Amino acid sequence: MSTTIYLTRHGETLWNSEGRMQGWKDSPLNDRGLSQAQLLGNKLQKLDIDIIYSSPIGRAKHTAEILKGDKNIPIIFDDRLKEINMGKWEGMLRKDIGSIYESDLYNFFNEPNKYMPVEGETFNDVLFRTSSFIDDIVNTHSGKNLLIVTHTITLKSILLNIEGIGLENFWDETYIYPTSLSIIKIGDSSKDILLRADISHFEDDCKL
Template sequence: MKTTTVYLTRHGQTEWNVQNRMQGHRDSALTPLGVQQAEWLNRGLQQEPLDMIYSSSSPRALRTAEIVRGERSIPLIACDEFIEIGMGLWEGRDSAEIEAGDPEQHHHFWKDPEKFSVEGSETFAGVQKRALEKLQDIVTAHDGQRILIVTHTVVIKVLMAYFEERAMEKLWDLPYIYPTCLCRIDFTDGQAEILLHGDTSHYVNSVEDELFD
């Protein structure tokens, strides 16, 4: 019986993370610390015989994936299905400014995600559907292989919630999804087993002040 291993990781810290700005489909560059975090994961996965890397098509995720791959000749494929939740008119704006200007939707985003809806945004359920369908296709296509997916906070949260059978209202409960933290799900005979969730043991030192994606 073959086991397919899927690793999920978030991109490294970005400039907008430091500025506490919402990113969503928009992008900002990795900070020097973000590059370092990707390098830590590169070293942490050196002994892992990865067969394929999939990445969100967002530049911050692709750059992280390239650093994690390093000198290894592992195929890397960009996927729109793994991009961050679209936040519409929130994108690029300061989180505190959003909370002051739209406290109801800010509350929904963090406390009741099923009710989140602003102009131009996606729903959490929609993100879960697109990302889960792509993940299931990948597991089917790579039976018995080891796959890394580089993506974003909300994508990881909704995927892990699905496999945990976690209610959407509990989505933001711990563990926190730090930059380049690692989740691992093993799929055997159609059954999913979570082995890692938000692991940062590859960090060279403890840097846990990064802000939301």
Template sequence: MTRIILVRHGETTWNIEGRYQGQEDTPLSERGLNQGHLLADGLRNIPIDLAISSPLQRSYQTCKFCADLHNLPVATDERLLEINHGSWEGVLAGDIQKQYPVEFAQWHREPEKVVMPGGGESLEDVRKRVRAAFDEYVTKYPDKTILVAAHDAVNKAIICDVLGLGMEHFWQIKQDNTCINVLECNEGVWRTVLLNATNHMGFLFSGIEQAGL
């Protein structure tokens, strides 16, 4: 059985502003740095064999906080990059809603049908590349526990996928900053053991609703 501890990066300044990040390489905020340390401490006594992160600094740094306590290097995988938001990247959610009212409404109502304008991705694009990565991890690292640090849309897409849910269920999965998910694969069968756990930050649920991804 392969176990994947899937986490989301800590808070960024753009998370606070409600600005769409996508593949822009935004840094962790002061609170995000603290969240990363709390996550690392929460996983301190959990056996981890290897650590893999999105190459974007917000995920990489979050992952490294954890990996350092286990004396592990952090490998990067571009398939874990956040969804490419195209022309929405760097734009406030409220401004996107004004400039792209039809697309923005559909993104929240029928996300599976949206291709991000300006050369961006669809959720199916994200699902395919992340699922390929996860399938490779299972094949390459049998009986290992892998820490994977990624992003909101990436995590939601792969969680939906391993649960057998289509991307129309995307918004039914929540991913708080530095949340912990645990996914296990045994002989090709996936199961979800833990979802959006935030106890390491001192609360059971956050109540935070972020405007941007």
């Protein structure tokens, strides 16, 4: 019996628009982020989602609530869906990080297998916790349709685990826009990505 998992990232936030790193810290959805979430919510209305799993961080929680709409679907919050913990970088402008931690920031975006955090998590830490999460929900909800609301690195880690691709290729695939939609199907002996980071529900002014 196959389990279908719909994956999305939270809507755009204030810190996204300012070029700040977020991680476990939070900033609210901005107007564009609210519109992005509503557009995806409209698209998901025709689907029979059994359970929503969400990161407990505010921007993901708010997005999950918008996507749920008026449907009677439980939302379960799981710490394993948090964004990568960026330690001292959280809340900092990316340009300022680059001036202080130039080589570390380069590794973060170009050679994540070599990235060492400043009081945060490694990419492998996120790969491990997301793999554990997916195993648990598939075992618990076999045959169900699940929606996951999470963050860029967390979502890409889930896709990487499904494909069995090495960490050195982490950033090679499609850009994960806010509220883009990916779909994976997991059966007894198969794991398939059916859709990757689709934004066909976007209006032109919803793109970054």
